[in-house]
Amino acid sequence: MNVDSLPTVRTRDHIRFRRKKLGIGTVVSSVIMVAAVAMLGSVVLIWANSSLNVEKTRIANDYANNTNTLRESFIIEDVWLSTSPANYVNLTIRNVGDIAVKIKEVNVTSLKSDGTLACTGSPPCTQKINPSNSVIESKQSLMIAVASIKWYDPTPGNINSLDITITTERGSIEKMFWKVR
Amino acid sequence: MHGNRRQKGISTILVSVFMIAVIIVGLGAVSWGLNVQNKQGQVIKERTVIETDLNRERIELRDVSVVGSKFNMTLVNTGMLPVKIVRAWVTNTTDTNGWHKQYDNLNKLINPGGALTNFGQDLPLIAKTDKSYEIKVVTERGTTAIFKIAGGSDAKLHVRLMASQATIPTGQRITITMLVMHNNTLADAVVNIEPETLNITPNPGGSLNTATLVGSVNPAKYSSIIYGSTRSFTWVYEINGQNNTQFNVQGQLKESKSNIASVDFYTRTVSFASSDYATNAGVLWLNYTTFQFTQDTGQWKTGWDLAANKNTTLKIDFINNNKTHALWVSKFSAFVFDRVGTANDYAFYITNITNPGTPDPTITAYTCPNPAPNDYCLKINSSDAGNNKVTVHFGAKNEQTTELNKIGPINRYQGYILMFGKFCPQNDPKSCNGIQYGQNLPFIAIEVV
Numbered sequence: 001m002n003v004d005s006l007p008t009v010r011t012r013d014h015i016r017f018r019r020k021k022l023g024i025g026t027v028v029s030s031v032i033m034v035a036a037v038a039m040l041g042s043v044v045l046i047w048a049n050s051s052l053n054v055e056k057t058r059i060a061n062d063y064a065n066n067t068n069t070l071r072e073s074f075i076i077e078d079v080w081l082s083t084s085p086a087n088y089v090n091l092t093i094r095n096v097g098d099i100a101v102k103i104k105e106v107n108v109t110s111l112k113s114d115g116t117l118a119c120t121g122s123p124p125c126t127q128k129i130n131p132s133n134s135v136i137e138s139k140q141s142l143m144i145a146v147a148s149i150k151w152y153d154p155t156p157g158n159i160n161s162l163d164i165t166i167t168t169e170r171g172s173i174e175k176m177f178w179k180v181r
Numbered sequence: 182m183h184g185n186r187r188q189k190g191i192s193t194i195l196v197s198v199f200m201i202a203v204i205i206v207g208l209g210a211v212s213w214g215l216n217v218q219n220k221q222g223q224v225i226k227e228r229t230v231i232e233t234d235l236n237r238e239r240i241e242l243r244d245v246s247v248v249g250s251k252f253n254m255t256l257v258n259t260g261m262l263p264v265k266i267v268r269a270w271v272t273n274t275t276d277t278n279g280w281h282k283q284y285d286n287l288n289k290l291i292n293p294g295g296a297l298t299n300f301g302q303d304l305p306l307i308a309k310t311d312k313s314y315e316i317k318v319v320t321e322r323g324t325t326a327i328f329k330i331a332g333g334s335d336a337k338l339h340v341r342l343m344a345s346q347a348t349i350p351t352g353q354r355i356t357i358t359m360l361v362m363h364n365n366t367l368a369d370a371v372v373n374i375e376p377e378t379l380n381i382t383p384n385p386g387g388s389l390n391t392a393t394l395v396g397s398v399n400p401a402k403y404s405s406i407i408y409g410s411t412r413s414f415t416w417v418y419e420i421n422g423q424n425n426t427q428f429n430v431q432g433q434l435k436e437s438k439s440n441i442a443s444v445d446f447y448t449r450t451v452s453f454a455s456s457d458y459a460t461n462a463g464v465l466w467l468n469y470t471t472f473q474f475t476q477d478t479g480q481w482k483t484g485w486d487l488a489a490n491k492n493t494t495l496k497i498d499f500i501n502n503n504k505t506h507a508l509w510v511s512k513f514s515a516f517v518f519d520r521v522g523t524a525n526d527y528a529f530y531i532t533n534i535t536n537p538g539t540p541d542p543t544i545t546a547y548t549c550p551n552p553a554p555n556d557y558c559l560k561i562n563s564s565d566a567g568n569n570k571v572t573v574h575f576g577a578k579n580e581q582t583t584e585l586n587k588i589g590p591i592n593r594y595q596g597y598i599l600m601f602g603k604f605c606p607q608n609d610p611k612s613c614n615g616i617q618y619g620q621n622l623p624f625i626a627i628e629v630v
Contacts, residue, residue: 034191041199049206056213063217067224073231075323078270080281092283094268096323097231139321141268 069170073097076164077141079178081151087123089146093166093174095136102169103134108146110180113160123150125159151180231322237261238324243296245330245370246404247308252301252316254328258291264324265290266297270317271306275335282306287318310373311436330405331368334437338363338371338406342379342432342444351448354395354419359432361403361412361439368408371438375402376414380431383422390422390448422448464503465561465600467622471498471572475537476588485627492585494535494542494576501561501569503604508618509557509611511601512547516575518594518627527594529575529586533558544576546583549611555581557603557611566607588629596625 074095082088089108095101110118110125119125127149136142153159162178239260246253258264266289273279284304291297301308301316308314311333319325338361345356359376376398383390395417403412420428426448433441473481476491487493495516501508516529533545549558562569575598578586588594600622603615 030191034195037192037195041195045199045202045206048203052206052210056210059214059217063221067221070224070228073228073323075319075325077268077319077323077325078283078317083278094319094323096321139267 065170068099069168069172071097071099072101072168072170072172074101074136074166074168074172074174076166076174076176079162079164081180082145083152085147087148087150089127089149089151089162089164090143091146091164091166092141092143093136094141095138098138100135100137101172103131103136103142103144103166104169105130105165105167106144106146107163107165107167108149109163110149110151110159111161111163111177113157118153118159119150123148125150234262235322235324238264238320238322240264240266240291240318240320240324240326242326242328242369242407244405244407245301245328245372247310247332247372248302250307250309251304252306252308252314252330254297254300254316256291256297256300256318256326258293258295258297261293262322263290263292265321266300266318267321268319269304270315270319271304272315272317273312274315274329275312275333279312313368328369329367331365331371332373332436336365336368336371336438338365338374338434338439340432340434340439340442342430342442344430344444344446346446348447348449349420351420351422351424351450354417355446357416357418357430357432357444359414359416359442361406361414361434363406363408363410365408370405370407372405373402373436374404374406374412374438375435377433377435379416381418382429382431384427384429385423390426390428392418392420392428395419420446420448424448424450464501464618465508465620465622466500466502467598468498468500468570469625471496472625473497475535475542477540479537479539479542481537485625487588487627487629489589489591489629490587492541492576493529493588494532494537494544494574494585495529496535496572496574497598498570498572499561499600501563501571503563504565505563505607506604506616507563507566507607507609508561508602508604509613509615510559510561510573511603512556512558512580513601514573514575514599516596516598518588518596520589521593521595523592525589527586527589530577530580530582531559532574532577532583535574535576541585542576544574544583544585546581547577548581552610552612554612560611563607591629594627594629596627598622598625 074093074097076091077094078092080090082090091106093103105128107128108126112118117125127146129146131144134142134144151159151162159180161180164176164178166174237260239258241257241259242254243257244255266287269284269287270281271284272281289297289300309332313329313331313333313335315327315329317325317327341360341362343358343360349355357379361374363371381392383392399415406412422428427445428448429443429445431441431443433439472495473483474487474493474495475481476488476493481496510531512531514531518527520526531547533547536543547558548555559571559573561571576585578584600620602618603613604618605613605615
């Protein structure tokens with residue numbers, strides 16, 4: 001509010017009193033305004049900073065996961081089709097990367113020569129397991145047995161190959177076809 | 182006015198403070214983001230290097246043998262990076278339920294271009310030469326190299342037999358070579374390569390036709406053969422056989438590791454008897470016993486004593502041993518005598534007919550103008566056509582003349598016959614182009630008295 005626009009009661013005392021009154025109000029209102037703005041600004045700033053930090057943490061986690069996934073490196077070193085016990089497929093997985101990997105899922109499927117599922121029934125021609133204690137330290141290997149899967153058929157060509165897929169906790173996937181003798 | 186200015190100043194300060202705070206926060210976020218991106222790029226770079234390195238690793242099997250019931254392998258690093266073999270898997274692939282073993286912590290280093298020898302000697306397993314194995318080695322970077330080593334009859338090799346000669350004179354030695362080629366893609370190496378004793382069968386059989394091994398097979402065996410390579414074994418046999426005996430040789434590798442290869446060769450009796458000299462030593466045969474001459478007596482005479490300085494004619498039998506081609510004899514053919522100790526020689530050219538007579542024999546010039554050419558008047562049949570023996574007369578002083586030539590003064594002479602002509606198919610006329618032929622048939626010795 002502009003002081004000059006107030007009604008004109010032009011007595012000296014009145015004017016002095018009014019000016020005094022008006023000065024305090026201005027100061028108070030200014031202080032309040034400044035405080036409000038500072039408070040609001042601070043709140044916004046703190047909120048923004050906090051949100052940014054949360055986002056940074058999330059991105060940092062995502063980044064860590066992605067880079068760790070990238071750094072994961074393992075091979076299916078050996079596949080041994082066991083007849084004793086029967087219907088076992090023993091997989092040896094070697095961690096050739098520089099960080100530990102955790103095997104989350106192993107999927108084995110017996111295929112015909114045309115790539116279709118070799119059989120139905122029991123034992124099944126496809127088997128999926130979620131192994132426990134499946135952490136493989138760097139430069140180490142681990143054998144995982146997949147039980148109850150039909151990998152042999154006396155009729156030639158009925159089971160031609162195994163489709164093996166290994167998935168880690170971080171999402172890395174290693175896939176291979178193993179030709180059955 | 183003062184209050185207004187103060188308010189504006191405070192606002193400016195406040196805005197500035199917030200702007201700075203926002204800028205700091207923003208810059209921090211951008212900086213952090215760039216840092217994250219940089220780290221991620223670094224990880225991707227490292228990962229790319231690892232993948233690239235993996236593709237640059239390569240191990241090949243150079244040699245393998247079984248020594249002391251253990252593998253003795255030579256592995257070569259043909260890649261571009263040093264490799265460290267950390268584990269091996271060995272599988273017995275011969276037996277139905279063959280064993281499958283792993284061997285850890287090998288830690289064998291091979292530099293690029295380097296070789297690792299005696300690999301397998303320290304693996305606690307028993308390797309047999311009659312079994313097949315699959316050996317897989319794993320490097321620290323995760324490369325696997327698989328070598329299939331075949332023993333027993335699991336992998337067939339290709340063998341081929343070769344004889345050093347297709348025909349061999351009896352009593353001579355022949356070398357039989359067995360080439361072993363490894364072109365079987367089912368095995369990287371085949372161990373214990375040893376040949377069976379060769380089986381040699383003469384046809385016709387009998388005690389007169391024999392093949393006797395001289396020494397032994399060389400070498401006795403090879404420890405292995407790598408895919409794509411060749412090995413050889415050699416045997417030396419002394420062969421005795423009647424003429425044209427067929428010897429069939431059959432051979433293979435032990436343990437039925439190969440096909441059965443076969444090769445034939447024939448014996449040829451070589452002698453220098455009058456009946457077969459030319460068969461073995463030349464196309465034209467000269468029958469020395471038919472040599473005769475006539476001078477002034479009106480008779481053909483045998484022997485080697487001619488009268489000096491007299492017109493002389495000679496005759497001798499020739500046999501053409503060419504099986505398919507007849508010989509047309511050229512006018513340049515001559516019986517030549519060299520006088521011992523001098524430079525004199527006496528050429529008696531071929532004639533058509535020679536008749537003994539007194540005081541001189543008579544001759545008919547070696548001419549035959551119709552049909553052309555006026556040469557090649559005499560034909561000696563091929564051996565297959567029969568009647569391939571012809572008496573040839575010599576006596577003319579020059580080609581195709583009737584003038585007699587004289588033998589020289591008293592001395593010893595060595596004689597030889599220069600036969601020129603052309604071989605043509607048996608039924609071709611004398612105008613045939615044929616194959617030009619010349620032969621010097623030595624030696625006849627005479628004494629002029």
